[in-house]
Amino acid sequence: MLNNKSVYLVSYSWLLLIALSIxxxxxxNVIGDRSLYIIAALSxxxxxxxxxxxxxxxxxxxxxxxxxxxxxxxxLLPLIITIIYLV
Amino acid sequence: xxxxxxxxxxxTSTIAEKITDKKLPGDLAMWFFILAELTVFAxxxxxxxxxxxxxxxxxxQGKAQLHQTSGLINTIALITSSFFVALxxxxxxxxQAKNAVFLLLTAxxxxxxxxxxxxxxxxxLFEQGITIETNTxxxxxxxxxxFHLMHVLLGMVILSVIAYSAWQGKYHHHNLSGFEAGAxxxxxxxxxxxxxFPLIYVI
Numbered sequence: 156m157l158n159n160k161s162v163y164l165v166s167y168s169w170l171l172l173i174a175l176s177i178x179x180x181x182x183x184n185v186i187g188d189r190s191l192y193i194i195a196a197l198s199x200x201x202x203x204x205x206x207x208x209x210x211x212x213x214x215x216x217x218x219x220x221x222x223x224x225x226x227x228x229x230x231l232l233p234l235i236i237t238i239i240y241l242v
Numbered sequence: 243x244x245x246x247x248x249x250x251x252x253x254t255s256t257i258a259e260k261i262t263d264k265k266l267p268g269d270l271a272m273w274f275f276i277l278a279e280l281t282v283f284a285x286x287x288x289x290x291x292x293x294x295x296x297x298x299x300x301x302x303q304g305k306a307q308l309h310q311t312s313g314l315i316n317t318i319a320l321i322t323s324s325f326f327v328a329l330x331x332x333x334x335x336x337x338q339a340k341n342a343v344f345l346l347l348t349a350x351x352x353x354x355x356x357x358x359x360x361x362x363x364x365x366x367l368f369e370q371g372i373t374i375e376t377n378t379x380x381x382x383x384x385x386x387x388x389f390h391l392m393h394v395l396l397g398m399v400i401l402s403v404i405a406y407s408a409w410q411g412k413y414h415h416h417n418l419s420g421f422e423a424g425a426x427x428x429x430x431x432x433x434x435x436x437x438x439f440p441l442i443y444v445i
Binding site: 161162165166168169172176177179180183193196197199200203204207208210211212213214219224228232233235236239 | 264265266267273280288292294295310313314317318321324327328329331332426429430432436437439440441443445
């Protein structure tokens, strides 16, 4: 259930997601090394994914199994992609 | 009655409350459907990354031909759409169905921005003579983004259905399972784009 505190949290999460999306696009001007850039970009994916799963989907209040399942997806998939790009 | 026999039922009740607090939003069937969708997209994403490693130059040239800013606009549109769906669910919990319908329509307006930008992006690529058959990069680009677009369209239908049901007063604020299921599906569409966008457009 979204009370006023939750509305604040959802709004904070929304702003964070937008800020991270913009940073991910333009940070290649700052990070010269491609490997480091890939790690940074996919780390941002993990943070954004966690925000969507926990705040938007409200899985932080769901049974632990489902939260862990979705969070595993959002961590493991970028990790696999990072390994593919860096190996 | 001993004090311990009083404590046990109380603690059991507390545990029961905690169990009921930890409720999965929406229907279990929808979550299995979401898991199936996430799995299909995971295969696509891993396939894309492997293909990129096997065709580095083609993928670098392909990514350079994409309009990164339109991808960013679409990211912001989908995130904002998801934000309004989350607010709509909050309004439903407060038994403010009309307010929730307005928030869902706002969410759909942002989804329409996404669809418009995506169609513009496809058309501008077609004008350059780029199609699904151009090379491996564009085959995967069109397949993955069009498949995602189909999910956005399906999500919009689902949002319309739950908005209509909310308008008709079919949900009770203590039983929003159908509404929550629709909202969860929409957040999944957003979640997929969060991975898709950097993979295809950025890195």
